[in-house]
Amino acid sequence: CNAVEKMEIEIPSGFTKQMNEEGFISKTVGKDLILAGNEEWEYSGTMYAVYDFLEELGCRWFFPGEYGEVIPQKKTITIEERDRTERPSFRFRNLWYSGWFPVSATDSARLGEWYDRNKMAALKISLPGDGSVTQLAPPDKYFEDHPEIYALGKDGKRHKEMLCMTHPNSYKIAIETVKEAFRKDPDRISFAFAPPDGFPMCYCDTCQSYFPGFEGKGYGDPSLSDLWFQFANKIATEVYKEFPDRWIFTNGYANRVRPPEGVGKLSPNLGIQSAIIAACSIHKIGDPKCWQRLLYKQILDRWTKELNCVFIYDYDPGNSLVNLPFPALHNLRHDIPYFKDRGVWGFWTEGTNTWMVTHLNYYIRSKLEWDATEDVDALVRDYCEKFYEKAADPVEEYIWTLEDTIDSATVHETWGRLMPWRVILPSVIDKLDTLMESAEKAANNEKVKERVHVLRLTHDHMKLYLDMEESVAEGEFGKAVEDGEQMLTIRDEAEAIQTGLLPNSPDWVKNFRTSLEWHMTKYQGLADRIDGTSGELVSMLPREWSFKEDPEDVGTLYQWYNDPIDDSWRPLDTTLYWEAQGLQDEKGWGYWGKAWYALDFEVPADQPAENLWLTIGAVYNDGVWVWVNGERMNFKMDRHWRLGYHDVRTPIDIDISKVVHPGETNRLAVLVSTGMPGRNPRGGIHRRSFLWEAKAEPTGGSPDRADPAE
Structure with a gap:
């Protein structure tokens, strides 16, 4: 210097x-x-x-x-x-490893080095982490003497993890807490707070009176935005009077995604970390075929117009936990310049230590976050030439083939959800195979051969997943489990080269509902029902059933479950949710409401009716009802972890012994209800169904023996 x-x-x-x-x-x-x-x-x-x-x-x-x-x-x-x-295009250029996949001390150190070398920067400011609202009024200091400032639960009790957002003492204590923090530390830049993760709420009469009844378009729950941002804005406004150069940060997440409607002008020192977890992660902001990204643009345009500081909390990878590729370069080269144009301050990206899942995403992010005008095509070409040398051409074409395929897809995906790869990839898989073979032939030294081999492992891992899902669709559940085992073997091989390339799930994630291990467990359970372990297969029901929408919700009144299957019904695959089969408009808004499936099926005349069960593989729903031969069936609900209806990925087992007619044609009808599209815009039966003879009553997620519903 x-x-x-x-x-x-x-x-x-x-x-x-x-x-x-x-x-x-x-x-x-x-x-x-x-x-x-x-x-x-x-x-x-x-x-x-x-x-x-x-x-x-x-x-x-x-x-x-x-x-x-x-x-x-x-x-x-x-x-x-x-x-x-x-000078950088963005102030905040942060990417951190979430805990969904293992992160060792070595992995963390490697990320830190990579971070510095690619000009990333987190900057040490106070962030609105989940549950940080209690910093405004620490419960150990205030709960005993001021229980009124904490949120009232449905149970009528005060809860320490959330504040009441309307009580005068809540404001008084919160404002003084923030001011005192700034007085004690003149160098402190910000004070940040946010509700706990999920769908926080205060049920006192005053707080409830502020709800306009708007949907949040996050999880579809009533939006807390008006009440929350009134609360945050009042605090920011009072703090601004004494500390006009300090920031008050909160987040726009879950039921606080959209801007408020009734708060008025927001304080100039109020900033937001916008975390729109519900927005489709495979399409560009403003993509005309994706309503979620159209709404994302609308929301971000408003936030950046109304606030002086907006920064982004996003997710990469933005799909499930099965470790399939997440091509996002087509989005990044469009979206990051958009964020720059809107004056966004930067990014806090929730990443994972799965570098062959995200592949070039993080590297391209680092380049665009430093300079939003960078040429992404040139960056990819540079990567291919330097990393794969003489194999550059086929690898480059491989990358852009995947990118273009995802970019043109008409299905939609949000974080933690399962992408329908068997709709997207089959049309290009042969081309990808050929390109992979060409890259292997062109690899010109041992280092390049290793790099191409890692890409081959990732490719084969992806193909095995496709095979696994197709095996499930064909009712070959045991084969699906074998495919999953091969995927785990590939992960082991990749991890032996360097950790964090294609890792296995940590134990706590293996029971999470989009992990590979969770699906293997479910598929093994289905295999056990029909391979002699828990029962024997009687009949694998066809993939294609008859289908009819019921937007007026009149099907039960007209007893459609007994109707002849005429031209008012159409065929639909029951191994794939209905939006992925075209039941959506040009903006991607899927059909929602009631819809029916119907199937006439035979049971052999010599098949004993005793212990005869129907298993419906899985149903995306917010309500599902089943009729067999005109009788509505009872079955035990395997409740969704948060919602009150049957879990959308868990099989439905129904004892049909008392209603089925061996040697005759039987009628099966399923009524499915779905809510208005939100984070999970999909509906309908999406896994193969079958009849089986149980050796014993099913247990563990299966229903009680049940007579037809009264």
């Missing part, structure tokens, strides 16, 4: 609560090369200048660790004359 000062060279410097002073210079002065940057506060400008120069020399860090490193050998370095100043 002293040397630069003596040369009277101007470099980025200073620090304010706006946090926009970051940057560096790369400049030649005679025969000297000056690499220097802002080192005040949390800034690391000089380090970034050095790594930027190393990139000019051909060094790359595409992935953490030795596996992702490219360091060229050069005998001579030529430095052209230069005078360049760089």
Whole structure:
């Protein structure tokens, strides 16, 4: 720094609560090369200048660790004359590992190195973490003497994890808490708070009177936005009077996604971390074929118009936990410049230590978050040439084939949900196979062969998942479990090369409903029902049943469960939810409401009716009813973890012994109800159904023996 000062060279410097002073210079002065940057506060400008120069020399860090490193050998370095100043497009450039997949101390250290080398920056500010609202009034300090400031639950009791948002003492204590924090620490930039994760609420009469009844378009629950942002804005407004240069941060998440309607002008020191978990993760912001991304744009445009500070909490990968590829480059090259144009301050990206799932996503993020004008095509080409050398061409085409396929898909996906890969990929899988083979043939040294092999493992892992899901659709549940076992073997091989490429789930995630292990457990249970373990197969019901919408909800009155199957019904696959089969409009709004499935089936005349069970593989629903031969059946509900209806991925087992007629044609009818599209825009039967003879009454998620409903 002293040397630069003596040369009277101007470099980025200073620090304010706006946090926009970051940057560096790369400049030649005679025969000297000056690499220097802002080192005040949390800034690391000089380090970034050095790594930027190393990139000019051909060094790359595409992935953490030795596996992702490219360091060229050069005998001579030529430095052209230069005078360049760089500043980042975004203040916050953070990506962190969530706990969905294992993260060792070594993995964390590797991420930190990768972070620095690719000019990422979190900046140490107070963030609105889930449950941080209690920092405004710590329960150990206030609960005993001021229980009235804590949220009233449905049970009539006060709950320490959430505040009442209307009691005068809530405001008084919260405002004083924030002011006192700023008084004690003049360098503190922000105070942040947010409700606990989920759907926080206060049920006192005053809080409830503020609800306008709007849907949040997050999880479809009543929106808390009006009440919450009135609460946050009052605190921010009072704090602003004494500390106009400090920030009050909260989040727009879950039932607080949309901007409020009745709060008025928001305080200039109020900022938001926008976390729209419900927005489709495979389409671009504003994509005309995706209503979720159209609404995302509407929401973000409003937030960035009404607030001085908006930053993004997003999810990458934005799909389920089965470790399939999550191509997102087509989104990133469109969305990140959009965020820049809207004045967004940056990103807190929830990532996972699964680098062959996200592949280039994080690297491209780092480049665009530093410079939103970067050419993504050129970045991908550079990656392919430096990482795969003579195999660059087929790998590049492989990457863009996957990207283009996802970009053009008309299905929709949100974080934690299962993408219908067997709708998306079959049309291009042969091409991907050919490109993979070409890359293997072109690999020109041991290092490149290893890198191509890791891509091959990821490719084969993806194909096995497709085979697994198709096996389930064909009723070959045991084969599906075998496919899953092979996927686990592939993960082990990838992890032996370097941890974090394609890892296995930690134990606590294996029971989560979109993990590979959870599905293998379910598929094994289905296999046990029909392979002699728990029972014997009587009949695998066809994939295609007759289907009819019931938007007026009159089917039960007209007893459609007894109607002849005429031209008013149409065929529909029962191994795939109905939106993925085209039941949606041009913006992707799926059909919602009531709809019927019907099937006439035979039971052999010599089949004993005793212990005869029907298993319906799984149903996306917010209500499901079943009739056999005109009798509505009772079955035990395997309740969704949060909602009151049958779990959308758990089989439905029904004892039909007393209503089935061996040797005759039997009628099966299923009525499915779905709510208005929200985070989970899908409905209908989506897994193969069958008849089986049970050796004993099913247990563990299966129903009681049940007579037809009265």
